[in-house]
Amino acid sequence: MRRFVIRRLLLVPIVLVGMTFMTFVISQLVPIDPAAAYLGSRGGAAPGQEEELVQQLSEKWGWDKPIFERYGIYMKNLVQGDLGVSSTTRRPVADDLADYVPPTLELVIAAMLIAILVGIVLGVVSAARRGKLTDTAVIVVTTLGVSAPTFWLALVGFNLFYGELGWAAGAGQLSLTTVAPPKVTGLLVVDSLIAGRWDALQDALHHLAFPALLLGLLIGLYFARVVRHEMIEVLESDYVRAAKGKGLRSSTILMRHALRNAIIPLVTLSGLAFGSLLTGVVVVEYIVGWPGLGGYTFRAATKLDLNGITGVVLVIGIVYITVNLIVDLLYALIDPRVRVRYG
Amino acid sequence: MLVRQQRRPGRAMRRHLTRFVVAVAATAAVAAISACGSSSSSSSGSPEGGGSIVVAKDMASDLSFDPARAFEELYQPLFGNVYQHLVGWAPAKGGYDYSKVVPQLATEWEGSKDAKTWTFTLDPDAKFASGNAVTGEDVAWSYRRFINVQGPPSHIAADIADVTSPDPATVVFELKNPNPNFPAVTTTPNLVVLDSKLVKENGGTDADDASKTDTAEQWLTTNSAGSGPYQIDSFEPGQKLVLKRVEDWWGGDPAPLAQVVFTNIPDASARVTAIQRGDIDIAWTVVPQQADELADNPDVSVLEADPNHWYYMSMNGDPKINAFTADPKVREALRYATDWDGLANLCAGNPVQPVFGLAPVSLGGGGEEVRPGQDLEKAKQLLAEAGYPDGYDGPLRLQTFQWSGFCPLFSDIVQKLASDWAKVGVKADVKVRNYDSWITDFRKGDFDVNISDWLADYPSAVNAAGAALPGGALAERTQWKGQGGYAEMERVTKELAGTTSTSGQEELLHEAERMNWQLGTTTYLIQIPDYYPYRADLAGVAFHAQYRFDFYNMARK
Numbered sequence: 001m002r003r004f005v006i007r008r009l010l011l012v013p014i015v016l017v018g019m020t021f022m023t024f025v026i027s028q029l030v031p032i033d034p035a036a037a038y039l040g041s042r043g044g045a046a047p048g049q050e051e052e053l054v055q056q057l058s059e060k061w062g063w064d065k066p067i068f069e070r071y072g073i074y075m076k077n078l079v080q081g082d083l084g085v086s087s088t089t090r091r092p093v094a095d096d097l098a099d100y101v102p103p104t105l106e107l108v109i110a111a112m113l114i115a116i117l118v119g120i121v122l123g124v125v126s127a128a129r130r131g132k133l134t135d136t137a138v139i140v141v142t143t144l145g146v147s148a149p150t151f152w153l154a155l156v157g158f159n160l161f162y163g164e165l166g167w168a169a170g171a172g173q174l175s176l177t178t179v180a181p182p183k184v185t186g187l188l189v190v191d192s193l194i195a196g197r198w199d200a201l202q203d204a205l206h207h208l209a210f211p212a213l214l215l216g217l218l219i220g221l222y223f224a225r226v227v228r229h230e231m232i233e234v235l236e237s238d239y240v241r242a243a244k245g246k247g248l249r250s251s252t253i254l255m256r257h258a259l260r261n262a263i264i265p266l267v268t269l270s271g272l273a274f275g276s277l278l279t280g281v282v283v284v285e286y287i288v289g290w291p292g293l294g295g296y297t298f299r300a301a302t303k304l305d306l307n308g309i310t311g312v313v314l315v316i317g318i319v320y321i322t323v324n325l326i327v328d329l330l331y332a333l334i335d336p337r338v339r340v341r342y343g
Numbered sequence: 344m345l346v347r348q349q350r351r352p353g354r355a356m357r358r359h360l361t362r363f364v365v366a367v368a369a370t371a372a373v374a375a376i377s378a379c380g381s382s383s384s385s386s387s388g389s390p391e392g393g394g395s396i397v398v399a400k401d402m403a404s405d406l407s408f409d410p411a412r413a414f415e416e417l418y419q420p421l422f423g424n425v426y427q428h429l430v431g432w433a434p435a436k437g438g439y440d441y442s443k444v445v446p447q448l449a450t451e452w453e454g455s456k457d458a459k460t461w462t463f464t465l466d467p468d469a470k471f472a473s474g475n476a477v478t479g480e481d482v483a484w485s486y487r488r489f490i491n492v493q494g495p496p497s498h499i500a501a502d503i504a505d506v507t508s509p510d511p512a513t514v515v516f517e518l519k520n521p522n523p524n525f526p527a528v529t530t531t532p533n534l535v536v537l538d539s540k541l542v543k544e545n546g547g548t549d550a551d552d553a554s555k556t557d558t559a560e561q562w563l564t565t566n567s568a569g570s571g572p573y574q575i576d577s578f579e580p581g582q583k584l585v586l587k588r589v590e591d592w593w594g595g596d597p598a599p600l601a602q603v604v605f606t607n608i609p610d611a612s613a614r615v616t617a618i619q620r621g622d623i624d625i626a627w628t629v630v631p632q633q634a635d636e637l638a639d640n641p642d643v644s645v646l647e648a649d650p651n652h653w654y655y656m657s658m659n660g661d662p663k664i665n666a667f668t669a670d671p672k673v674r675e676a677l678r679y680a681t682d683w684d685g686l687a688n689l690c691a692g693n694p695v696q697p698v699f700g701l702a703p704v705s706l707g708g709g710g711e712e713v714r715p716g717q718d719l720e721k722a723k724q725l726l727a728e729a730g731y732p733d734g735y736d737g738p739l740r741l742q743t744f745q746w747s748g749f750c751p752l753f754s755d756i757v758q759k760l761a762s763d764w765a766k767v768g769v770k771a772d773v774k775v776r777n778y779d780s781w782i783t784d785f786r787k788g789d790f791d792v793n794i795s796d797w798l799a800d801y802p803s804a805v806n807a808a809g810a811a812l813p814g815g816a817l818a819e820r821t822q823w824k825g826q827g828g829y830a831e832m833e834r835v836t837k838e839l840a841g842t843t844s845t846s847g848q849e850e851l852l853h854e855a856e857r858m859n860w861q862l863g864t865t866t867y868l869i870q871i872p873d874y875y876p877y878r879a880d881l882a883g884v885a886f887h888a889q890y891r892f893d894f895y896n897m898a899r900k
Contacts (some may be wrong), residue, residue, distance in 0.1 A: 032779045036786040041795060042816065043414050043495030053493055056554055089406050089580060090560060099580065155612060163616035170622045171608040172582065176397060289608045291582040295403055302779045 012318070017075075019317045023310050024071045030304060034063050037303040038087060040144050061087045074310065083314075084307035088283020088299050092309035096296060101315055102186025103173055104285070104292035107215070109187075110208055110276045114216025115223055116270060120263070122220070127262075128254055130232060138224065145221030150214075154287045157214055168210035169203070171289030178203040215281060217294050219273055223266055230262035264335055271327035275320040356428035378425055393588070394899055395602035396881065398892075399614045400627035402581055402607040409563040410485070410533045412494035413499070417584065417605065419532045419890035420627075424603070426535030426569035429482065429514075430526045432802070438885045441706060442800035444526045448477055448536055448570065449514075458521035458843040462569050463514050470593045471538040472567070474573045478652060479508030484539035484549045486516075491553035496533045499800050521843045524803055531801045532889050538568035572598045572895040582607050586894070599898035605753075611748070618643055618876050625884070625892070626876045630750045631693040634874040646875040648886035651706060652798040653698045654868040655811070658791070660823025665791040667735055671827040671862045676725035677792075678866060680767045681719045681760060687869050689751035689759055698867035700856030701808035708804050709847060713856040722767045734768015741771035744781035744793040749871050756794050756868065788822040796871060802888045804852055805839065812836040812855060821864035828862025 035054045038061075044053040058064035062073065077084060083093035126138035161168035173188055174180055180188065181195040189208065192201035234240060235258050243253050282294030293312060300308030384685045393456045398420075405417035412425065430452065433443040439604060449463040469477035486506045490497060505517040507743040518525065528534070539547070545566070546558035569577040572594065576587040584605040588598040606623065608614045614626035615633045629637075658677070662669035680802045702708030715721075726734065741761055751759075761771040771792065784790055797817065799807040810817045813833040823829055835858055839851045859866070875892075877884050883896040 031783060033783040037779045039495050039786070040414065041782060041785060042797075044498060053495075053497070056493060091580070092604045096580075155610070158613060159616055162613075163620065166620070170617055170620070171399070171613055172606065175585070176604055176606060189494065216693065287610045287613055289606075289610070289613065291579075291607065295609070299403060302777070304779070 004328070005325070008321075009214070012321050015321060016314060016317050018315050020074070020078075020310050021071065023313045024067055024074070024306065027304060027306055027309070028067050032302070032304045034061065034087060034304040034306075035112075070306070074307070083311045084240075086300065086305050086308040086311075088303045088305040088308055089296075093307050095306065097311050097315055098186065100291065100293045100296040103188075104278060104281060104294065105319075106187045107154050107208065107211055107281060107290060107292060108274060109283075110189075110212035111215035111219065111277060111281075112270060112274055114212060115219035117275070118217060118220025118265070119223025119266060122224035122260070123231060124254060124259060124261075126224065126228040127235060127258075128250070129230030134228050135228075138228070139223045142221040142225050145218055146225070148218075150218060151287075153218070154211075154214055154266060155283045158210065158287055159208055169207040173207050173291065174200065174203050175207075211281075211290060215277065215284055219277070223269060226265055226269060227262055230265055231258055234258045234261045260334060264331065267327050267330050267334065271323050274323045275316065278316050278319060309310055346654050354844055360658065370780060373439060385398070393599055393601035394898065395604060396600055396621070396894070397604045397606055398625040398627055399608040399617055399623040401609040402605065403585070403609060404604075405584070406580065407560055407564050408567070408575070408578070409494070409560040410535050410537065411489045411492035411497070411557070413533070414495040416890075420590065420605075421575075421584070421586070422532045422535050422569075422891065423572045423887060423889060423891040424821075424894050425567045425571045425572070425575060425667045426537070427469075427571050428535055429529045431530060431888070434701050435502070439887055441888060444530065448482070452526055454523065454525065456843070457694070458523045458525070460520045461525045463516075465512050465514065467512060468593055469570055471541070472589045472592075473538050475537060475538050475540055476511075477538075477570050478511040479514040480511065481539045482506070482514040482536050484506040485537045487549035487556065488537070488542075488547060488553055489534065489618045491549055491551055492557050493554040496562050499528075499531050499533060502528075504757045514857065520840050523843050523845050523848065524805060526807075527801055527803050529699070530889070532891075535569065538570070539839055541568040544631065547735040549868065570594075573603065576602070592650075594650045598895045600894060615876065618878065622877065622880055624878045628748065628873045628875055630748065631874055632750070632864075633871075634876065634878050635692070637876050642880045643876050644884075646877060646884060646886055647887065648682075648873045649703075649705065649870060650798065650873055650886070650890055651697070651703055651802055651807070651888045652796060652871045652873070653703065654871060655795065655797050655817065655865055656760070656868055657793045657795075657817055657821050657865045658819075659788065659793075660821045660829070660864040661788070662826060664789065664822060667731075667737060667739060668791050668864075669826055670729045672725045672729035673735075675766065675865065676722045676729065677769065678860060679715070679722035679725065680764050680769065682763045683714065683868075685763070686751075686756065687758060689755050689869075693750060694822050694856045695751075696870040697870060700853070701811050701859055701867060702799075702852070702856075703803035703807065703870055706799070706802055706804045706807060707852070709853045709856045713853055714860060717763075719767055723833050726767060731768075733899055738791065739769070739771045740774055740791040741794070742774040742776060742781065742784075742792070744776050748798075753794055753796075758793070760792075785820060788820050793820070794868075797867075805848055807867075808839075808852055808855060809836075811863060811867065812839070812857050815865075817865045818863075823864045832858060832862050 020063040035057050036059060044050050062070050074084065085091065086093050086096055089096055092317055122138050122142070128133045129135045158168065162170060169175065178200055181191040181197045181200045184191050184194050188204040189201060240253060240257055243257050278293060281292060282298055285292045297312045300312065383696060391428045402417065407413040408418055408421055410422060419630050427447050429447060429449040430444040431447040432439040432441055433445045446466070448465055448469050450466050451464040452461060454461050463479060465479060471477060483506045486500065488504065490500050490503065502519050502522065503516055504519045506514065508514050516525065522528065542559050542563065545562035548557045548558060565575065565578045570593065573586040576585040580583045588601050592598050608617055611629050611633060615629055615636065616622070617623045618626045621642065621803040628772055637643045637645055658668040658674050659665045667673055688694050696703065698708065699711055700709035700713040704710055709897045726732070741757050743757050746753055757773050757775065761773050764771055785793060797810060809815045812818060813829055813836050835851060835855045839848060841854060842851060874887065880900045882898050884892065884898045885896065887893060
């Protein structure tokens with residue numbers, strides 16, 4: 001197992017180099033001039049001044065250099081821990097990431113916890129009551145949930161739960177009147193706990209509840225379909241029949257024998273969903289004014305801000321690799337066959 | 344052995360699941376308790392007497408507050424409150440009178456006979472929030488830094504040849520061309536006066552190589568160095584900007600509102616919800632349909648503001664890019680084919696003001712007399728004269744970009760033009776593009792017909808018209824250099840630039856507008872009003888055409 005983990009960790013730098021390289025190459029295919037995006041329609045418009053201005057900007061941001069030379073400079077700086085300065089925000093990318101990653105990470109972690117809980121509960125209940133009213137209801141709800149557009153649900157849901165009912169908190173991570181706890185991890189819930197600030201914790205959870213529940217339910221409903229399918233397959237297998245024949249309680253059969261086997265695909269799915277959620281939350285972040293990575297990535301990508309985009313790619317790469325490593329370790333925990341193979 | 348191996352993960356799995364369940368249940372429970380128990384956040388807390396207001400907007404583009412570099416969005420609402428200009432606009436009922444400048448940092452000003460030298464005398468009492476006195480050298484330094492940093496807005500001062508301060512109370516501008524409206528130029532949001540001592544301490548310089556050596560941008564984005572009634576308290580990019588009043592403001596009593604908070608709510612419908620609930624005080628901005636939704640709410644008023652912001656249409660003047668649009672007769676024909684009244688009524692139930700010539704009427708632009716209007720027969724006749732008696736089916740990219748903040752939408756305008764032109768046999772290929780790929784081609788001048796929006800640097804008909812006239816920013820994009828109609832338009836543009844009297848300017852402007860209908864490449868279409876819902880308990884809400892509210896005039900009723 002240790003060898004397996006070491007082997008995985010050794011792959012990390014190779015994967016990250018590959019990802020940054022791909023980012024630089026792909027940026028060449030985008031029909032956007034970063035100088036034009038920087039200046040907008042009105043900037044630097046005086047006659048005779050424009051060429052000079054574009055030249056000066058190009059020198060400053062390296063837009064005039066061939067892409068491979070820029071990549072070389074980027075990697076050299078990266079090795080020294082310098083992620084460069086974003087041409088969009090004009091701040092160091094490391095500072096930007098320190099501001100924008102934690103809110104998204106907090107939202108995604110909360111959503112994943114809810115999704116896993118919803119997926120398991122609904123999937124197990126539905127499979128255990130296959131063909132009955134509960135099962136049909138779960139199938140209808142999960143189908144509706146999976147097919148409903150996230151943007152629409154977020155918009156309607158926010159208007160209903162915040163605007164009409166007043167249950168959800170307003171935009172952002174905290175109310176304007178709540179003073180944020182001192183920044184330690186950047187995750188407001190955790191930082192509030194560390195500081196013992198119960199008012200901030202309550203306010204942060206209140207703000208987190210709507211977007212996390214929305215995303216969590218949407219993914220959870222998808223998970224439920226997978227768990228249901230796996231559970232039904234497992235429940236029809238010989239060893240479950242044997243367990244039933246031994247007279248074991250159905251709850252024991254469901255939770256101890258069936259669920260453990262049915263849950264393996266869910267672990268894989270959770271890893272994948274976590275990674276894609278990191279940038280996929282942009283729509284929900286937009287509607288609830290969540291100051292996360294989604295909006296930052298969108299701005300950097302549309303303005304061809306290579307330092308910004310590559311910084312985001314690095315973060316996503318690291319999170320993705322870490323989550324998949326955890327998933328692989330969980331496999332071994334859940335399925336002894338995996339542990340034996342990689343022992 | 345095998346049994347033990349199987350049992351251990353089983354226990355771990357159960358523990359794992361149990362932890363999940365407990366953690367999620369706890370999260371949900373606390374969220375539910377807080378959801379039921381806590382009321383919505385109050386926006387009218389009272390920090391040290393005076394209270395505060397909350398302004399919600401999409402803060403994605405609010406990246407820099409350095410006057411020499413900012414050319415995005417929030418700098419405008421911010422600068423007018425934090426910084427001051429040499430002169431300002433006269434207050435008038437419900438807003439401002441953009442034909443009359445009044446003292447701000449300067450008490451007097453005088454232009455030379457040739458309108459090329461302008462001397463301003465400063466108010467001896469003026470001081471910055473830091474306590475430093477506002478001197479002529481601060482003014483000269485701020486302008487020199489603005490010019491030498493060569494940031495995106497630096498074209499605004501392109502006509503200033505030199506700025507000096509012969510004594511602490513005086514500042515003298517030498518211009519490259521005569522400009523009887525120069526005091527109005529100094530009201531441009533970016534042309535503010537900075538506390539030079541403070542900015543120098545934080546990396547600012549006005550040296551010739553300031554474009555490379557000035558490092559004050561980051562400091563100026565989280566701090567301010569102005570003499571206005573407010574100063575920047577804190578800024579969290581993309582989230583929140585807090586302004587606090589200057590307690591010993593030199594210009595008068597401290598502002599009634601102690602604090603102004605800008606908060607990020609990117610989605611307009613979420614801003615509507617927030618203002619209905621009373622969580623925010625001003626929603627920066629909504630579309631007319633959303634404003635209509637608020638009409639029955641007695642707690643919310645909606646300000647329909649005219650920010651002197653309009654749609655325009657540019658046709659490429661370079662025959663190598665498009666020989667069809669490069670022909671002035673074709674351009675005139677397409678203007679005759681356009682249903683101008685229909686354009687002004689595209690936003691259902693919310694007619695907008697037309698722009699007849701090259702500036703809104705409210706700024707002194709021409710009225711109906713400078714725009715002949717739709718005449719399909721005349722359009723067909725002009726097309727025939729240009730060699731297209733059967734219409735035109737060749738390449739004609741009619742392009743714009745996607746943006747949902749206005750009504751009518753950019754895409755509505757291009758669809759309308761395409762259907763109007765089809766009536767005279769001209770077939771346009773409508774392209775509604777992503778903004779950043781659109782701007783790349785726009786700046787290169789790679790388009791046949793382009794629809795977008797424009798606004799004047801400061802409220803002035805001449806500045807508004809200048810963009811469309813030869814040498815102007817929009818005309819340059821059309822690659823219109825020396826071809827069809829250029830020489831005639833260049834003559835009137837030069838005459839306009841050389842005029843030293845404001846009445847002479849107005850006459851020439853109207854002549855230029857009439858000629859532009861026949862020859863020009865860029866035509867202004869309709870104004871784009873903005874809608875600002877605000878809580879009805881807020882007094883003194885008046886929009887300034889340079890995209891700001893003067894928070895100093897606001898108070899709770």
